Amino acid sequence: xxxxxxxxxxxxxxxxxxxxxxxxxxxxxxxxxxxxxxxxxxxxxxxxxxxxxxxxxxxxxxxxxxxxxxxxxxxxxxxxxxxxxxxxxxxxxxxxxxxxxxxxxxxxxxxxxxxxxxxxxxxxxxxxxxxxxxxxxxxxxxxxxxxxxxxxxxxxxxxxxxxxxxxxxxxxxxxxxxxxxxxxxxxxxxxxxxxxxxxxxxxxxxxxxxxxxxxxxxxxxxxx
Amino acid sequence: xxxxxxxxxxxxxxxxxxxxxxxxxxxxxxxxxxxxxxxxxxxxxxxxxxxxxxxxxxxxxxxxxxxxxxxxxxxxxxxxxxxxxxxxxxxxxxxxxxxxxxxxxxxxxxxxxxxxxxxxxxxxxxxxxxxxxxxxxxxxxxxxxxxxxxxxxxxxxxxxxxxxxxxxxxxxxxxxxxxxxxxxxxxxxxxxxxxxxxxxxxxxxxxxxxxxxxxxxxxxxxxxxxxxxxxxxxxxxx
Numbered sequence: 001x002x003x004x005x006x007x008x009x010x011x012x013x014x015x016x017x018x019x020x021x022x023x024x025x026x027x028x029x030x031x032x033x034x035x036x037x038x039x040x041x042x043x044x045x046x047x048x049x050x051x052x053x054x055x056x057x058x059x060x061x062x063x064x065x066x067x068x069x070x071x072x073x074x075x076x077x078x079x080x081x082x083x084x085x086x087x088x089x090x091x092x093x094x095x096x097x098x099x100x101x102x103x104x105x106x107x108x109x110x111x112x113x114x115x116x117x118x119x120x121x122x123x124x125x126x127x128x129x130x131x132x133x134x135x136x137x138x139x140x141x142x143x144x145x146x147x148x149x150x151x152x153x154x155x156x157x158x159x160x161x162x163x164x165x166x167x168x169x170x171x172x173x174x175x176x177x178x179x180x181x182x183x184x185x186x187x188x189x190x191x192x193x194x195x196x197x198x199x200x201x202x203x204x205x206x207x208x209x210x211x212x213x214x215x216x217x218x219x220x221x222x223x224x
Numbered sequence: 225x226x227x228x229x230x231x232x233x234x235x236x237x238x239x240x241x242x243x244x245x246x247x248x249x250x251x252x253x254x255x256x257x258x259x260x261x262x263x264x265x266x267x268x269x270x271x272x273x274x275x276x277x278x279x280x281x282x283x284x285x286x287x288x289x290x291x292x293x294x295x296x297x298x299x300x301x302x303x304x305x306x307x308x309x310x311x312x313x314x315x316x317x318x319x320x321x322x323x324x325x326x327x328x329x330x331x332x333x334x335x336x337x338x339x340x341x342x343x344x345x346x347x348x349x350x351x352x353x354x355x356x357x358x359x360x361x362x363x364x365x366x367x368x369x370x371x372x373x374x375x376x377x378x379x380x381x382x383x384x385x386x387x388x389x390x391x392x393x394x395x396x397x398x399x400x401x402x403x404x405x406x407x408x409x410x411x412x413x414x415x416x417x418x419x420x421x422x423x424x425x426x427x428x429x430x431x432x433x434x435x436x437x438x439x440x441x442x443x444x445x446x447x448x449x450x451x452x453x454x455x456x457x458x459x460x461x462x
Binding site: 194196197198199200201202203206207210211 | 236238239242290291292293380381384385387388391392395400401402403404405407
């Protein structure tokens with residue numbers, strides 16, 4: 001259920017109709033996802049959050065997509081009070097321990113992250129989320145590598161290896177990765193270069209004053 | 225009347241123009257002009273009272289730091305001797321010369337400067353800028369070291385958007401070096417900037433024969449008065 005982009009929070013009843021979670025921005029929750037009470041799903045303008053089927057998100061978690069899309073793939077489990085900021089993909093059947101913080105990083109499928117751990121780029125700062133996100137996205141954090149790295153290429157254990165469903169999922173994953181890479185290649189070197197040009201920051205400030213919605217419009221146009 | 229002299233040098237034309245703009249707005253100094261030796265070195269020359277010149281140079285150094293310029297050199301001479309003024313291009317004669325060149329049709333508009341390393345990138349950026357917004361290409365300037373600057377004029381919003389578009393085009397074609405936007409330049413900065421001859425309105429002198437009728441009364445014997453028109457040619461215009 002794609003929702004129109006909005007800055008206001010709206011509450012949605014969960015599966016049993018009693019607990020409530022909050023969404024803001026372009027958030028897509030597939031049927032069969034279990035989302036605990038008080039969970040906050042917030043996508044900045046131009047970003048989106050996708051929650052796959054069978055995902056389980058614990059009470060009081062916060063997912064904030066900025067600088068790109070945040071995808072929680074099918075079957076992943078996020079413990080209580082998990083904080084996810086930035087862009088990235090949480091792989092299939094990954095298990096994130098409670099009270100963990102993920103900063104702008106991807107988690108491989110089948111990975112297990114112990115409770116109360118900090119994963120991601122420690123130099124994260126709110127002003128440079130896009131660049132840092134791209135930098136860390138290029139190489140997934142080695143600390144969260146699954147115990148058996150070969151498992152990453154294996155399809156979901158629930159479906160047999162050669163089932164059509166598994167093939168489709170693998171292909172989709174491959175397309176997503178290719179699309180992400182081309183997007184990085186086209187965007188990251190240019191922005192990094194122009195930021196260092198003398199006078200660029202001043203021009204950017206001037207343009208921001210003349211056209212206050214320029215950043216939002218251009219980032220929205222670039223994403224869609 | 226001997227006034228103090230201030231000099232500041234950087235390695236980019238847009239940056240030095242932006243510095244000159246900041247200097248003329250920060251203190252009561254007169255901008256004499258820009259001295260462009262080759263190799264990309266540009267110097268802004270200001271004159272004024274010693275206090276004003278010191279304030280202006282301090283402000284100029286501050287702006288240069290904001291523009292990430294590593295190689296800044298500056299100088300303040302409280303009382304240059306007349307012999308120095310006669311030989312070096314630091315006296316206000318230069319600005320008088322600039323003022324006498326005529327009236328530019330692009331006055332009172334914002335200035336945008338975009339500097340690239342290499343000529344094709346500059347031409348491509350200029351073309352994109354003209355096609356993007358309602359701006360006029362006023363001139364271009366080369367300062368050596370492969371650096372060439374294109375100067376556009378227009379309203380502030382047009383100039384800002386044009387520079388934004390030209391920046392990406394320049395980066396696509398070649399190497400972008402620096403950009404600057406001056407929303408409201410002072411008159412003396414405007415006169416120090418180069419302007420292409422097509423935008424300078426010169427007083428027109430055309431050889432036009434203006435017929436002047438002059439009545440001359442001729443008295444005849446039959447007492448009738450007749451007016452004979454006589455056309456006089458004006459003196460030849462040089």
